[in-house]
Amino acid sequence: MDVRLWTFIMVGISFALYIGVAIWSRAGSTRDFYVAGTGVSPLANGMATAADWMSAASFISMAGLISFMGYDGSVYLMGWTGGYVLLAMLLAPYLRKFGAYTVPEFVGQRYYSQVARVVAVACAIFVSFTYVSGQMRGVGIVFSRFLEVDVTVGVVIGMGIVFFYAVLGGMKGITYTQVAQYCVLIFAYMVPAFFLAIMLSGTFIPQLGFGGADPASGVFLLDKLDGLHQELGFTPYTDGTKSMIDVFFITAALMVGTAGLPHVIIRFYTVPKVRDARISVGWALLFIAILYTTAPAVAVFARTNLLDTVAGQPYAEMPEWFSKWEDTGLITYEDKNGDGNIQYVGDAAENELTIDRDIMVLANPEISRLPNWVVGLVAAGGLAAALSTAAGLLLVISSAISHDLLKRAWKPDISEKGELLAARISAAFAVVVAGLLGIYPPGFVAQIVAFAFGLAASSFFPVIILGTFTRTMNREGAIAGMLSGITLTAAYIIYFRFVNPAADSPENWWFGISPEGIGTVGMLLNFAVAFTVSKFTPSPPESVRELVDRIRVPGTIQTGGRP
């Protein structure tokens, strides 16, 4: 059977599975819709969180990105996993105890302020839309490449599926479809990785094969790659080109941003107890780590394969996948010296080959001549990753509108039924907007991903931490902190990415910190401003201090002498 038929089968089966799960888990109340009735087991929530978190970018782009960045790619590996340690220890248990439906709800109540709530709602909606447009685009790309349909048709099919389970089932439907999607995506990621590991290193565990040796020559893969890189004039694979301070700040911004992303945080509202929230973060990271420790191994296998296949080889002898990807414009070859061979070298003036980083995972099975069903499986996995993340983000947008704005700010006397209907309508609205962003992507999606993390890092993370770890942080401090953190981060990114992109180079950055890493500075500024302002403004009311005491312990406790 050919690749296209296999892809239809794999995608068809997985979609039927999601729809079945969605019908089984409809939401009956707002509590079901926002937090799945707080009845999700920690293990299931861990899987759902892993699918929620691992987006089209993790599944499709990350290994490719790392295979071109080498050591520098570590910022993504550590940044997107290390944040879970912060989430487990500094945020999740306390937010679960607080027992809200949304992140802005916590901010609004802890800081006894509608202004703080509205600032938080604006951040949540902005971050989520930024993120979701990339997911819908990912759905469109997978469809168009593997099923040879139009990107628009692909996005519409994706929208239809998400619409079905997000609008019907809310958080409950999303949770259980995410569990199914995790299983599909991890299986789809690991199967080709096992194949590649056996082919290139003789052991089937990618994490070991990564440090293993080429079975034919006995040379370690990493040494071989470093050698090839030096020969061709690239930086050695295990070295990297970013400055240490930039690697440090980008890693920190991604970690803190991860811990502050609303669609990740709300997943921990869905478990029954505080102790479940703690252990559930552990499960989530374990499930994420399976993919995240495999990705750098896949990156090395892919890089070795690619260099072996193309570097210095005659263009006429390239395999079929090469010309297929050339047709899509994602691989381009220009024979500068006219010798008919592919010069793939570090020096830009002589280099003749450009490869889009995004294609590595999708092209890998074909480059390595894996069976056709594996190619179909990878397509289904990419769709699972994109759809699960999109659904989680859409829920954040819908609950921000129906709960934070409508119920809490505009129409507090709305009935339970009315709010549930409003939640469904705003979910439907969010799906449509997300779909439009996928069909007509703003040209700057890639640039604003840094924005989503920077913004989450410089807004939510500090206010939530200060809200639980200090009793004295007040409304004025929190609002001033959030606004200054966001302003600095946004201004720095906008300046270097949109206003003056020509200046976007290490010589012009503050202390060599790139726009991707500026969220860390924004976070530090947020903390500093919040502390300073709170020193000169009235303390929070007694009820807030009691609230803080209450969320610090899982059950109930007699409050002893207050310090």
Added chain:
Amino acid sequence: MPDANAYWSRNLRYLGILLSIWFVVSYGCAIVFADALNAIRIPGTGFKLGFWFAQQGSIYVFVVLIFVYARLMNRLDQEFGVAEE
């Protein structure tokens, strides 16, 4: 009689220890001291130690840290009688 403040300061002590490990492994071993550690190789593999921490080791440590934290806190809850029923 154990009280909220004692419970909280024990929690903070656990956090201090675990987050120090988190920091040393990721920002220390994998970034600041990566070059120095790259002089060492994990025996029998192609991994330079700093590179391994950056792309493998730190992630394993993160997972372990969270499970250790969950266990310590569950015990602390029992000890202070503040676990949820």
